[in-house]
Amino acid sequence: MKRKLRETFLTFYRIGRFTFSVGLLVVIFSLSSLYRVIPVDKFSLGVLGIYSAVSLVNLLLPNNPHLFEFLLDELFLFLLIVKGAFSYTFFSIFLIFPVVFSGLTLRGYEKYASLLLAILLQFLSLLWLRPEENFAPLQFALNSTALILMLLVADKLRLASEKQESYIEFLKEKKREAEIYKKLYRISADLAHEIKNPLASIKGAVELLSEGRNDKKLLKIVKKETERLDKILKDFLNLARPSNREKVKVDLKKVVEEVIESLESSGKEIEFKGENFYITIDPSSLRSVVENLLRNATQWAKSKVKVNLYKEGEWITLSVEDDGPGIPYEDRFRVFEPFFSRRKNGSGLGLALVKKITIDFGGFVFVEDSPLGGARFVLKIPLKEAK
Numbered sequence: 268m269k270r271k272l273r274e275t276f277l278t279f280y281r282i283g284r285f286t287f288s289v290g291l292l293v294v295i296f297s298l299s300s301l302y303r304v305i306p307v308d309k310f311s312l313g314v315l316g317i318y319s320a321v322s323l324v325n326l327l328l329p330n331n332p333h334l335f336e337f338l339l340d341e342l343f344l345f346l347l348i349v350k351g352a353f354s355y356t357f358f359s360i361f362l363i364f365p366v367v368f369s370g371l372t373l374r375g376y377e378k379y380a381s382l383l384l385a386i387l388l389q390f391l392s393l394l395w396l397r398p399e400e401n402f403a404p405l406q407f408a409l410n411s412t413a414l415i416l417m418l419l420v421a422d423k424l425r426l427a428s429e430k431q432e433s434y435i436e437f438l439k440e441k442k443r444e445a446e447i448y449k450k451l452y453r454i455s456a457d458l459a460h461e462i463k464n465p466l467a468s469i470k471g472a473v474e475l476l477s478e479g480r481n482d483k484k485l486l487k488i489v490k491k492e493t494e495r496l497d498k499i500l501k502d503f504l505n506l507a508r509p510s511n512r513e514k515v516k517v518d519l520k521k522v523v524e525e526v527i528e529s530l531e532s533s534g535k536e537i538e539f540k541g542e543n544f545y546i547t548i549d550p551s552s553l554r555s556v557v558e559n560l561l562r563n564a565t566q567w568a569k570s571k572v573k574v575n576l577y578k579e580g581e582w583i584t585l586s587v588e589d590d591g592p593g594i595p596y597e598d599r600f601r602v603f604e605p606f607f608s609r610r611k612n613g614s615g616l617g618l619a620l621v622k623k624i625t626i627d628f629g630g631f632v633f634v635e636d637s638p639l640g641g642a643r644f645v646l647k648i649p650l651k652e653a654k
Contacts (some may be wrong), residue, residue, distance in 0.1 A: 270428055271432075272425075272428055273332055273371070273372045273431050273576045274330035274331075274332075275366070275373050276368060276372050276425075277331075277332045277617065278330055278373040280324045280364070280368040280371075280372070281325050282326065282327070283323075283364070284309045284322045284326075284340065284364075285319070285322040285323055285326050286605055287316065288318045289322070290394070291310070291315060292315040292316060292318075292319050293361070297579055299595065300332070302350035310349070310353065311347060311349075314343060314346045315347065316345055317343075318343045318347075321339065321343075323566050325549070325634035330343055331615060332372035332373055332379065334377040334380055335370070337365040337366075337368065337369040337373070337381045338365075338380070338381060338384055340364075340365040341362060341365050341381070341384050341385050341388055342388075344358055344361050344386075344388075345358070345388045345391070345409075346363075347394065349542060354527075355389075355392055355393065355592075356440070356621050358389075358392060359389060359413075359536065362388070362389070362414065363413070363414065363563075364384045365381060365385070366381055366382055366385050366418050366421075367417050367418065367420075368421070368484060369381035369382070369418075369420040369421075370419075370421030370422045371422075371424065371425045371525060372425075372475070373422050378422070378435070379418075380414065381564040382414060382418050385414055385458040386414060386632075386633060388409060389410055389414075390407060393406070393407055395444050398626075408473050415465045417521075417603065420464045426487050427635055434523035438479055441631045445631075448603075448622060448623065448626060449626075452467040452623060458513070466493070466496060466497065466500060470490075470493045470497065473490050473493055483536065499616065500530045502616040502617075502620060503605070503616060513549065514547050514548050514549055515547065515548075515549075515550060516545050516547050517545065517546050517547075517550050517553055517555070518543065518544075518545055519543075519544045519545070519546050519576065519583070519585075520541045520542065520543050520544065520576055522550075522553055522554055522563075523539065523541060523576060523585070524539065525554075526554065526558050526561050527539055527561065527574065529558075530561055530562065530565050533566075535565045535568045535570060535571065535572055536570060536571045536572070537561070537571075537572045537573075537574065537576065538571070538572070538573045539573075539574045539575075539576075540575050540576070540577075541574070541575065541576030541577065542576060542577055542578065544578075544583050545575070546583070546628075546648065548628055552624045552627070553624075555621075556621050556624050556646070557619055559617040559618060559621050560585075560587045560618075560621060560646065561574065561616065561621060562617070563588055563617060564587045564588070564589040564591075564641075564642075564644070565589075567589055567591035567592065567641060567642065568590055568591045568641065569589075569591055569641075570589050570590060571589065571591045572588070572590075573586075573587075573588050573589075573637075573639065574585065574586070574587050579647075580650075581649065581650050581651075582630075582647040582648065582649060582650060583648040583649075583650055584645060584646070584648075585645075585646040585647075585648070586643060586644065586645045586646075587643070587644045587646075588637035588638070588639055588641060588644070589622045589637065589639060589641040589642060590637070590640050590641050590644065591640075592640040592641065593636060593640065593641045593642050594609075594634055594642045599634050599635075602618050602620060602634060603618050603619055603621070603622040603632070607618040607619075621646070625646055626650075628649075629648075629649045629650065630646065630647050630649060631646075631647055632644065632645065632646045632647070633645055639642045642646055
């Protein structure tokens with residue numbers, strides 16, 4: 268994306284350069300040959316002709332910025348004042364464009380090379396091309412300072428533009444990711460309906476057998492596993508079911524506090540700091556999201572979990588972090604996939620439900636490293652959902 272941004276800046280510059288060179292050639296040729304207003308020698312016209320041709324060739328080349336392109340522009344501009352095609356003042360103004368666009372498109376030392384050549388050419392034009400005039404150190408200093416400031420501004424603009432482009436690309440990626448998960452949810456619904464009826468029959472048969480007191484230990488194990496499968500099925504259906512339940516105003520901070528209270532028996536220290544936000548949402552879905560995030564954190568934490576609820580720009584942010592082993596980078600996208608679990612007895616549906624419900628109310632969730640040493644899950648809800 269950053270490369271595309273530099274290529275866009277370069278395209279604008281090349282179009283502007285070609286338009287400038289051809290336009291200046293036409294204007295000067297017309298004024299000198301038709302109206303005799305200003306005399307322009309063949310040298311200047313030749314330089315402008317070559318400059319226009321080079322500009323056209325550069326316009327047709329691939330968008331790959333190169334230092335020599337900007338240095339050549341500065342040299343052409345310098346040659347145009349040798350015979351007085353335009354004044355030193357105009358030369359100083361025109362130099363701004365290759366300096367600025369080199370700052371927008373080039374990396375590292377290259378943009379400073381363009382700046383140094385521009386300053387050197389200004390010095391030569393004042394010192395050598397106007398021997399009949401006194402050298403103006405103040406004018407040279409002011410013009411050079413202006414070029415330096417313009418390069419710094421261009422560099423800041425490039426960084427700001429790259430940051431904005433990265434953020435836009437991040438949002439696009441989240442949108443594409445949401446579409447993928449929606450497809451997975453539809454597949455999950457089909458699969459769940461296929462296994463629901465056989466599972467109900469197995470559970471009924473086990474209950475009948477258990478009444479006959481035959482091999483209670485085995486029946487207990489089978490029943491326990493059946494109930495476990497039943498829970499997985501319910502989670503699976505919740506994962507696939509469209510979010511069409513009734514929505515009411517819910518105190519998000521209160522929900523977090525209630526879930527934390529229910530997890531006190533985990534033996535882990537849970538630190539919570541948060542602001543009050545009321546969200547219009549299905550209460551059970553919201554509690555499921557918070558409970559899955561906090562339960563996951565307490566299961567992996569060594570001793571401490573930190574929960575923060577706050578406003579960040581246009582988002583309400585809920586972060587849950589722990590001091591556990593963390594999540595390897597290659598697993599950070601997979602942890603939200605259905606049935607992906609890093610625990611031996613995990614169903615792999617808890618975080619998938621978090622992802623699904625979050626998408627349903629227009630938010631997104633991701634995981635990153637925590638300063639505590641473990642994982643940090645960040646859930647963002649649009650502020651417009653809050654009342």
